Amino acid sequence: MEILTYQQRIGLVLRHIEQHLDDRPNLEELARIACFSPYHFHRIFSSMGARALRHTCAVYCWSARQCSLGIPLNLLPR
Template sequence: MTWSQRMNWAIEYIESNLDSDLTIEEIAKVACCSKYHFHRMFFATFKVTCTDKFGYKSPNAFTRAYRDIHGINPSNARIEGNSLSSYKRVCPPEDNKAGECMNYKIIKVPEFNLIGKSKNFEFKSLLKAYSTK
């Protein structure tokens, strides 16, 4: 298992659980490493700490972090023409461009129909999948 895979598991776990109280210990466990090594590798990969991406104790803390990353307040993010930053997924070492900033904009598009199929997953089966990778 590579560090790229571990970081991807951690990011997927964070994104899947943004509505709950996450801890570095939990995320490190998903990445199959200690809290200490996870923190070091996450920073080395993305040039931000893991807590810069989640875990804000107040709306003011979130607004400060958002402004540091994007250069604007969250309330201005939907104003047409404002640019935001994002990070690419972690790639295998031979094509590792993780941590490079990708600028993007929120734009208005005409209404359209979207067709899809939903599927429910149980959290326990996802956790088992993470631990066996």
């Protein structure tokens, strides 16, 4: 069993958010993905949040722009 660092666990959450941009994030679900309690996840995500939220917002804005141009997201390279 591999032990993940906090950064890796938050990375899992960011990938989940990227893959579900149309869904509204749920604290309990995101905490479960990172294997934290909701309270601990909130504290960790908030402390790492500046970088993580910039990344998430950039991905969301990029996908929204592509959709507004009529480009299906599944045809774009990752």
